[in-house]
Amino acid sequence: NLPVFATENLLISPNPNAASFSDVVKGSRLDISLTKLKNAGIINGYEDGTFRPSGNLTRAEFCAMTNRLFGYTLPAKKNFPDVTETDWFYNDVLIAKNFGYIKGFEDGTFRGKELLTRQQICVMLDRLNGFYKLFDVTISDEIGDWAYESVEKVISNGLMPLEEGNTFRATLPITREEFAYVFVPFVDAVA
Numbered sequence: 001n002l003p004v005f006a007t008e009n010l011l012i013s014p015n016p017n018a019a020s021f022s023d024v025v026k027g028s029r030l031d032i033s034l035t036k037l038k039n040a041g042i043i044n045g046y047e048d049g050t051f052r053p054s055g056n057l058t059r060a061e062f063c064a065m066t067n068r069l070f071g072y073t074l075p076a077k078k079n080f081p082d083v084t085e086t087d088w089f090y091n092d093v094l095i096a097k098n099f100g101y102i103k104g105f106e107d108g109t110f111r112g113k114e115l116l117t118r119q120q121i122c123v124m125l126d127r128l129n130g131f132y133k134l135f136d137v138t139i140s141d142e143i144g145d146w147a148y149e150s151v152e153k154v155i156s157n158g159l160m161p162l163e164e165g166n167t168f169r170a171t172l173p174i175t176r177e178e179f180a181y182v183f184v185p186f187v188d189a190v191a
Contacts, residue, residue: 021051033180040187042068043180053177060089060112062121062179063096066128069186072099080110087112101127115173119147121182122160122170126150131157143170159185 020026024034034051037043042065045051066072075094083093089112096102097110101124104110123146125131131153139162143151151170154160159182162168174182 021045022049024051024053030177030180033184036184036187037180040069040190042183042187051176053175053180055176056115056173057176057179058113059102059110059116059120060087060093062116062124063102063112064089064092065183066101066124067092067095067099069183069190070099070128072096074098080104080108082109083112099128116179117171118160118168118174118178119143119151119170121174121179122150122154123147125159125182126153137162138166139168139170140166141168141170143168 020031021034024031030053034043038045043051072095075091076098078097079090079094080097083090087093093102093110093112097104102110126149131150133149133153134156137152137155139148139151139155147170151168155162155168160168160178
């Protein structure tokens with residue numbers, strides 16, 4: 001098994017139906033979402049029994065979970081210059097590149113250890129699914145021009161909501177809890 005939310009200190013529960021984590025309220029919306037993700041083999045949690053919902057997600061972790069969810073296994077032949085064979089995410093990044101949902105930065109790098117922003121996840125999800133914008137969205141805070149259309153599509157498809165004052169916090173890192181809510185509909189669809 002590959003690391004999920006951390007690159008070390010993970011423990012796989014012997015009971016695949018026991019998704020409750022010590023820092024998640026049992027029976028809560030988050031607990032129900034995490035149960036689905038755990039049963040689908042997408043997440044495990046940390047060795048200390050926590051999920052750390054307010055923690056963040058790296059770009060590499062997103063690739064590993066996405067490849068697991070969709071069953072992607074075929075790697076690209078050409079790599080990013082900042083990803084080496086010794087990186088735990090090496091194969092997952094090559095697979096993600098092959099399936100086209102990651103492209104890297106303008107300088108050609110992938111930056112796998114960087115935190116995934118809310119706008120980056122929207123772009124990657126749009127590349128994976130080819131969303132249509134279902135209705136116009138008015139967003140009051142900053143979004144990169146390169147991500148705006150994807151953010152609109154993700155919001156209008158109900159995967160990520162606007163917050164008070166039509167804010168989206170696009171440039172901030174996505175939390176593990178937010179990611180869990182975004183990924184559950186895909187687990188349901190694949191199932």
